[in-house]
Amino acid sequence: MPGAPPTHVSEPGTERAVLMGRLTAALAEALTSEEVVQAVGTHVLPPFGADGLIVSVMESGRHRVVGSAGYTQDFVHLLDGIPIADNPVAADALRSQGLWFVESVADHRRRYPMLEDVAAASQKQSWAFLPMIASGHAIGVCVISFTQPHSFNDEERALLTALCGLVGQALERARLYDVEHARAQGLQRSLLPRTLPCLPAASAAARYLPAGRGEQIGGDWYDVIPLSADRVAMVIGDVMGHGIPEAATMGQLRTAVRTLADLDMPPDELLSRLNDLVSDLGEDWYATCLYAVFDPITRICSFSLAGHPPPVVVHPDGAVDMPRLTPDPPLGAAEPPFEIHQLPLPEESLLVLCTDGLVESPDQDLDRGLAQLQQILAQHAVPVFTARDEADSTRHLDDLCDTVVSALLPQHGRTIDDAVLLIAHTGAVNASDVATCILPDDPRAAGQAREFVRERLDVWGLDELAITTELLASELVGNVIRHAEGPIRLRLLNSRCLTCEVYDGSLSTPRIRHAAYTDEGGRGLQLVSALSRRWGARYLRDGKCIWTEQDIPHRTT
Missing domain, CATH: 3.30.450.40 (GAF domain)
Incomplete structure (x- = not known):
């Protein structure tokens, strides 16, 4: 038709x-x-x-x-x-x-x-x-x-x-x-922590999410590192780019952080060392990083930022804070020194760290993503604070990580960037578990240190450690009298282990000497090493601290 x-x-x-x-x-x-x-x-x-x-x-x-x-x-x-x-x-x-x-x-x-x-x-x-x-x-x-x-x-x-x-x-x-x-993926798993430690000052949960397509391997990383005196270091970082070379670089940085953290470096100095490492890789390598140290005795979180989003703090009542800071440039592009920030934390809190892949996308800028993160935390974080015990708290931390990830990355398979989320549940040390004594800068100090140790361990019911701890404290104080300068301060911490710290006003480095058989001295630090589980030194703005740790019998570490 x-x-x-x-x-x-x-x-x-x-x-x-x-x-x-x-x-x-x-x-x-x-x-x-x-x-x-x-x-x-x-x-x-x-x-x-x-x-x-x-x-x-x-x-x-x-x-x-x-x-x-x-x-x-x-x-x-x-x-x-x-x-x-x-x-x-x-x-x-x-x-x-x-x-x-x-x-x-x-x-x-x-x-x-x-x-x-x-x-x-x-x-x-x-x-x-x-x-x-x-x-x-x-x-x-x-x-x-x-x-x-x-x-x-x-x-x-x-x-x-x-x-x-x-x-x-x-x-x-x-x-x-x-x-x-x-x-x-095997390489990625080997470079990231298999498990996170549950420490007296903090328990933590984390999520690593590779980019949705492609190699699904990148340079984001995180770690939680125990330090002396129940302090804990938390680090999160992001090597720019995706692929095996970036993952390998991430592995180098994580290893370097672990090594430098064992030296008890403050955050600003540690990032300066990392900056040197990244700069040596070449002009095309950059990484962002946040390194924080939380002290459960002072409840101060000290941290430095290299091109990285600041931490988010959640209070027990659900209130959420995020310090408004201008981070230093990324590693590889920065010119040290880095700024160090001091963040007072409540007796109990959540410290939330993330990489930009979690909160930033082509459809959402960083500020909007961080605001959304804070809203989600305010709505869902409270159960962590009401947990019945440590296991229950860990379960709630895991649930919170899953909630945050599913809310911020509902279509993760389509994302173009990898992402990391780290949530740490921090707590303060009970004041009755810390004892401090100011000692005179003269030979009387060793005797007073022994007496203070004996009295305090009696109060704590740790008399079986008294003789060993007296020897450690006496030796450390004696070293200050002979080789350093005051003021001298002795501090004991009763936690999963017994920590003995001696502070002085000198920046000299203690070293174990190889004393000859006929030498009358020089074996002090050998004795310290033999009597303690581990020992070390950390340096402060106005001096240093020598510390020792001893296992407490019948107490889980």
Whole structure:
């Protein structure tokens, strides 16, 4: 009829071209083996009216199921790992390197009577076995199945033949990616803490989230490091960029932080050393970092920032604070000295650290993301403070991390940056567990130190440590009298271990001497080392502190 719209008749060749085009596009975007299987299930099963899919590859003479659809997990487990020789129908398809069709249960029973139980367990009635070809050889089998008997016409056979090579090439590429991705993830896991310590001053939980696509490995890191006198260091950082080189650089920085933290460096000096390390890597390397030290006796958190977002503090009543600070430039671009900030904390608080990947995206700037983070913490953080015990607190910390991540990154698979979240639950030391004594700067100090130790340990019920602690305190005070200068202060801390600290006004470095057999002195620090679990020194603005730690019998450390 004139003027009537033309009738569009779908030709088999057109349908085939459309299907192949859609599948090709989907397979081109698929990175992993799982995504390849999903693409086949989405773009191949519906056009054929099929409802079952199993994709398996050959590994060491066995079938390894890569993915499936339309089958129970029990049936998939039945097939996974069986020798190729025990699956003659798949073996026939692989041997022929061509399509292998079984169009009914009766046909299956006639040709493969030994697999009758397997066919019944599959709950399918017909099958197409597609050997997947890549680089000129078969790498596995793709099985498309139907719950009703199905006869394959010439068009379907031609189309499935074309799919064999297409899916095989995509799967081979994806499996190479899977191997490299697994190696990269293994590297990432080895560079990050396996667990975080639960310390008297802080327990912590953290989340590392790789970028949603690509190598899924980057330079974000975090750590929690125990220091002397129950102090705890917390660090979080981000090496600019993504990939294995950035992860390797992150590993160097984390190791350096651990080494420098053991030297009890203040945050500003530690970042200066890290800045030198990053600068030596070259002009194209930069990293942001926040390094904080929390002292549970003074309740002061000292920290320095190198291009990094400041910490967020949550109070027990749910109030949230974030200091408004201008960070120093990132490591590699900064010119020390770094500024050191002092943040007084309440007796109990949450200290929240994160990298910009958690709060910043192309659709949201940093300030807006930090504001959203504070709102989420205000709404969900209180249960951590009402926990019944340490285990309950740890569980609530984990739940809070999950809540924050799911709220800030609801579509994490689409993010372009990796992200880290670290939440530490801090607490103060009970005043009755700390004892301080000011000593005279003369030979009487050693005797007074011994008397003070003896009286205090009696109060704490630690008389069995009195003799050893008296010797340690006496030796440390004697070293000050002989080699340093006052004022002298002795402090004892009763926690998971017994800490004995002696403060003086000198910056001289104590060293263990190798005293000769005939020497009358020089063995003081050897004695200190032998009597204590560990000992060390930290330097203050106006002097230093020498400390020792002793295990407390019958107390969990």
